[in-house]
Amino acid sequence: MPQNVLVIENSDKNLDVVSKLVRKAGLIPVGAHSLTEASARFALMMPESFLCAIVAHNLPDAPNGEAIDFAIDAFIPAIVTTDTLEAKTRDRVLEKDVVDYIPKENAQNYDYLSRLLFRLEKNKSTGVVVVSTHRSSRRKMLSLLYRHNFVVYDCPTASEAMSILAEHAHIRLVITDNALPDMTGTQFISGLRKAFSKEQLAIIGLASDQRPLMSAHFIKSGANDFLHLSYCHEEFLCRVMQNIEYIESVEAIRRAANTDYLTGLPNRRHFFYTVTVQYKKLPEQHALALIDLDHFKRINDTYGHDAGDLVLKAVANLLQVHFNDTLVARFGGEEFCVYLPKIDIHNAQERLNRFRLALQKTPIQIGEESVKVTCSIGLCNTPTQNIETLLSSADKLLYKAKNAGRNQVHVTSETQEV
Numbered sequence: 493m494p495q496n497v498l499v500i501e502n503s504d505k506n507l508d509v510v511s512k513l514v515r516k517a518g519l520i521p522v523g524a525h526s527l528t529e530a531s532a533r534f535a536l537m538m539p540e541s542f543l544c545a546i547v548a549h550n551l552p553d554a555p556n557g558e559a560i561d562f563a564i565d566a567f568i569p570a571i572v573t574t575d576t577l578e579a580k581t582r583d584r585v586l587e588k589d590v591v592d593y594i595p596k597e598n599a600q601n602y603d604y605l606s607r608l609l610f611r612l613e614k615n616k617s618t619g620v621v622v623v624s625t626h627r628s629s630r631r632k633m634l635s636l637l638y639r640h641n642f643v644v645y646d647c648p649t650a651s652e653a654m655s656i657l658a659e660h661a662h663i664r665l666v667i668t669d670n671a672l673p674d675m676t677g678t679q680f681i682s683g684l685r686k687a688f689s690k691e692q693l694a695i696i697g698l699a700s701d702q703r704p705l706m707s708a709h710f711i712k713s714g715a716n717d718f719l720h721l722s723y724c725h726e727e728f729l730c731r732v733m734q735n736i737e738y739i740e741s742v743e744a745i746r747r748a749a750n751t752d753y754l755t756g757l758p759n760r761r762h763f764f765y766t767v768t769v770q771y772k773k774l775p776e777q778h779a780l781a782l783i784d785l786d787h788f789k790r791i792n793d794t795y796g797h798d799a800g801d802l803v804l805k806a807v808a809n810l811l812q813v814h815f816n817d818t819l820v821a822r823f824g825g826e827e828f829c830v831y832l833p834k835i836d837i838h839n840a841q842e843r844l845n846r847f848r849l850a851l852q853k854t855p856i857q858i859g860e861e862s863v864k865v866t867c868s869i870g871l872c873n874t875p876t877q878n879i880e881t882l883l884s885s886a887d888k889l890l891y892k893a894k895n896a897g898r899n900q901v902h903v904t905s906e907t908q909e910v
């Protein structure tokens with residue numbers, strides 16, 4: 493359910509621009525031209541339905557940032573828009589517990605606002621660990637991170653941080669001091685790097701202003717970035733955002749490289765990687781099935797390529813329903829692969845045959861038309877540590893299934909037709 497964003501802005505033009513950005517972020521703008529109008533609109537809605545408020549610093553009925561106080565008092569994270577970047581205004585705005593402030597100067601600032609809106613939603617499922625012995629330094633960082641909706645873990649020692657990281661897979665960033673009670677920050681970082689690469693977990697070292705070489709020491713020990721302890725509000729948030737966005741970009745690239753674009757199933761590359769990494773030693777009993785649609789070219793020739801795509805997606809969905817407990821991949825074209833660990837060949841054969849019959853019976857809707865497709869399956873259970881061997885045997889069996897008339901499962905040892 494998309495959340496609301498309260499936009500308080502007296503200029504029609506700015507209200508329009510900001511509302512468009514809010515909609516683009518998949519959120520619902522609730523616009524008001526004044527504090528009075530905003531209070532009236534807010535009174536009719538549930539406070540929890542608001543992700544945040546975007547509030548102009550100067551409004552005719554709230555010239556001194558009273559609208560910001562209104563949002564903060566209502567427990568809505570406030571992003572402030574200002575006409576100037578002048579130091580006094582900045583200090584006055586940052587004295588309040590605001591998420592951030594955006595000068596209404598140029599398109600880049602609105603682009604930053606867009607990223608911020610996206611982040612506020614995404615941060616709710618993003619973990620950040622703060623490791624520092626200094627309570628005041630920790631409190632300052634925690635307060636900024638909470639305002640940005642991060643799931644924050646407050647750790648006074650490196651060992652506590654390690655246990656938190658082992659428990660929570662959603663952590664993307666660790667911010668650490670150097671003087672920790674149980675080890676130095678650099679020892680902690682190089683320990684973390686044994687378990688998490690720079691692309692999996694970002695680390696920012698907090699470098700004391702009295703030790704200028706500390707920043708280089710952090711980076712050489714495996715940190716992605718560093719911050720001098722005299723950091724300002726803006727620098728802290730920019731570095732946090734940049735480092736987390738870096739991790740997320742790598743994740744997105746990795747996901748795209750491992751996923752078949754059409755069906756969303758893992759691709760051939762990912763299949764090999766997962767089987768070899770997940771099963772360092774392949775189980776003695778296992779089975780691999782290669783599934784190929786029959787006469788698929790005819791679907792393309794009769795109904796068109798887009799219709800063929802719809803059929804491939806429907807088959808992928810059916811495969812996921814039947815094999816939701818194991819690895820299913822699209823190998824390319826109209827060929828799919830299923831790996832079944834710890835299963836005897838009879839059970840594997842039964843499962844594959846159940847899928848074959850279900851596909852045969854399930855009509856696939858293409859516009860007004862409804863088509864049925866069948867598949868041939870090569871199912872192999874050779875006890876081997878080499879997945880390529882398994883695959884090559886399954887391929888030979890698939891060839892036999894095709895030659896024997898299609899719409900059947902051919903199995904390894906018994907080479908039994910069903």
Ligand SMILES: Nc1nc2c(ncn2[C@@H]2O[C@H](COP(=O)(O)OP(=O)(O)OP(=O)(O)O)[C@@H](O)[C@H]2O)c(=O)[nH]1
Nearest residue numbers: 784785786787788789790792797798800801825826
């Ligand atoms: N729509 C669509 N068609 C694809 C895609 N990838 C491959 N194809 C088509 O799949 C068809 C495969 O044809 P063939 O290899 O002759 O196999 P077949 O017609 O299924 O015949 P058999 O496998 O012998 O039963 C070709 O026409 C390819 O163009 C795709 O992503 N989308």
